[in-house]
Amino acid sequence: MPLVANARMYSATATARADWKTLLAWVLERAGLDWLVIDYDAPAPLSALWAREDLGLAMMCGLPFSQREPRPTLIAAPVPSPARYGGRPAYFTDIVVRADARYERLEDTFGGVVGYTLADSMSGGVALRDHLAPYRAAHGSRLFRHAVGHLIHARGVIEALAAGTIDVGPLDSYYHDLLRRHEPDFARQVRTIASTVARPIPPLVATAALSADELARLRDALQASTRAPALHDVTERLLLAGFDVPDPADYDVLARIALRDDLPTFEEL
Template structure:
């Protein structure tokens, strides 16, 4: 029996139907350029991303940097291979495969600074999400220590993704929450009216952006072909529309070790959201 081909997927940054279609087109081009007859599979919400990342047949799929770092540190058969990482085009990324957490409030809220939100309700996506949970806790930890008391009266979790944070802010369920900056930029580009419901009051330090990984165990020639095709994305005329839609400059190949600090952040002894 012939083994099933690995699959490709970009669900993590499919912020809108338009971006989902652009990613599918781009990945289809990359696979064809690399000479790989792999399917680009759909995996729409609300299917859980953790279940996608647990698959052992991923050939080219976006994964949050935190579970990648944790699984890389654990080693063994479940260790993903890092293929490449997107380089967002907006100037704040400075041509690097990094991202931030934008800390946002409702557009018409009176808050001008992050400190103005103290005493209110903080929201987060999932406690084990890098951009939607861990990065915000780490950013707030110093203020919590300096204050010696809780920063927020209440915390609301389980918002799942960036859209959930924006929706919670819009209905007044929370006063402040975190957005993956690249996802945020994709919403500004492709769903401006939805994105305009919030504004940024603070931004965390830059950290390595969620990478494209493989769990299927690619050999060296396949990895080289994929990386060569991804390198061509930056200049390929046929992908100009996709690059514009995705606010994408191209792809880089960071080191797996670049992601190790994310696992350390998650393991650090800092207050939980219920203690912030």
């Protein structure tokens, strides 16, 4: 059976989804690999996708990548084009509130309701808990009166904010930027009041065994994709400057954060 490719993590809109499929198909063709670009749409759990053993080229959250044994093969990581990424394969968690909310600082949201995507998501859960941990320690008691989880993805966070279900929540910054690029009216329902420090961005990985030649061809094709005239409009719409090959050990920090003894749960925040 052929291996599969997927970019569900950053298929923030229908346009982005189609563009990622176009880019992945181009990469596989250039690499000479007869694999399948598959659909895997929300609300299907990403954890089930990442548990598959037939992934040849799939985006994976950096936290499960750092925790999985055996660790998947890191093929490459996207480099977003907006200036705040500094030409690095990095991202942030944007902490957002409803656009018309009275809050000006993160501290202003304390006492309200915090939302999150999934407890095991780095950008949508763990990074927010890590960012809030010093506030929780200084405060000595809960910061929020309630937490609402299982919002699945950044769209769910924005929808919950717009509906008034939560007062503050986390967005993967690259996903957030793609929403602002392709669905500005939807994205304008929220505004950012804080952002976390930069962390290694979710990489493209393989859980299946790849030969050294296949790995080299994939990396060459990914790096060529952002220079290919045929994909110029695609990569521009994806806010994609290129692909880098970070050291897999760069992601170890994410596992260390998740295992910290002093990291509060959302029930403790």
